[in-house]
Amino acid sequence: MADVQNWFTLPTEAGLARIAQALAKQQTIELTQMAVGDGGGVPVVPEAKQTRLVRETWRGPISLVAIDAQNAGWITANIVIPIDVGGFTIREIGLFDSTGTLIAVANCADRYKPVLSQGMGVDTVMEMVVALGNASAVNLSIDPSKTLASRQWVLQVMGQQTQLPLGGLPNQILVKKTAAAGDAEWRDVRSLFSRAERFFHGQI
Incomplete structure (x- = not known):
């Protein structure tokens, strides 16, 4: 034994x-x-x-x-x-x-x-x-x-991948500020398109 x-x-x-x-x-x-x-x-x-x-x-x-x-x-x-x-x-x-x-x-x-x-x-x-x-x-x-x-591993990994800021309004999207996990902010999609259009026309 x-x-x-x-x-x-x-x-x-x-x-x-x-x-x-x-x-x-x-x-x-x-x-x-x-x-x-x-x-x-x-x-x-x-x-x-x-x-x-x-x-x-x-x-x-x-x-x-x-x-x-x-x-x-x-x-x-x-x-x-x-x-x-x-x-x-x-x-x-x-x-x-x-x-x-x-x-x-x-x-x-x-x-x-x-x-x-x-x-x-x-x-x-x-x-x-x-x-x-x-x-x-x-x-x-x-x-x-x-x-x-294992369930523990899935919850741990998925938890790391879902560090998103709360809030947000209609017509807003999440935009990364830095490469850090969870470092993102809500921005108005129309303002982003407007900025892109001005850049395209050489106004920025």
């Missing part, structure tokens, strides 16, 4: 072999999916020889993969488990490449993922940080058409 204080991520033997092969051929591997599992009902300890999770409960496309800002040999990847998926406890996480190879495996503290039919539903973001030694062997691009953003 896993020590409750011993949570970690481990590259698998198969994953390290894939990376070594890619480096030897001057190629890259593509990380495409992450999976979660319940460990068969008990806490688990990751092992390098693993080729699959103990008991996988859900799998989906990676939402984000990037080189860690503090360590060039670390890869950070996360996945969003959507609101309508659940009814299980997450105890293990797996990172897979485009060939279906388990590249890395991790354990985590028990985290129950509810489902809407149980009266509660939430998007759940699971993240893995794995030391692969040479991150240059990993293709960091993902297919945006297959990713799922």
Whole structure:
């Protein structure tokens, strides 16, 4: 049984072999999916020889993969488990490449993922940080058409994009004053057209 204080991520033997092969051929591997599992009902300890999770409960496309800002040999990847998926406890996480190879495996503290039919539903973001030694062997691009953003991320980003001043009257439009976010003002569209016309006739 896993020590409750011993949570970690481990590259698998198969994953390290894939990376070594890619480096030897001057190629890259593509990380495409992450999976979660319940460990068969008990806490688990990751092992390098693993080729699959103990008991996988859900799998989906990676939402984000990037080189860690503090360590060039670390890869950070996360996945969003959507609101309508659940009814299980997450105890293990797996990172897979485009060939279906388990590249890395991790354990985590028990985290129950509810489902809407149980009266509660939430998007759940699971993240893995794995030391692969040479991150240059990993293709960091993902297919945006297959990713799922969390509600929190959407609200945060959309909130940044909608910093518009209140007010405004009929026949007015928003005009940017500077490049700063939200730095705009309402102006009368007729005065703008009049100014443009005077400029065209050389009166400005």
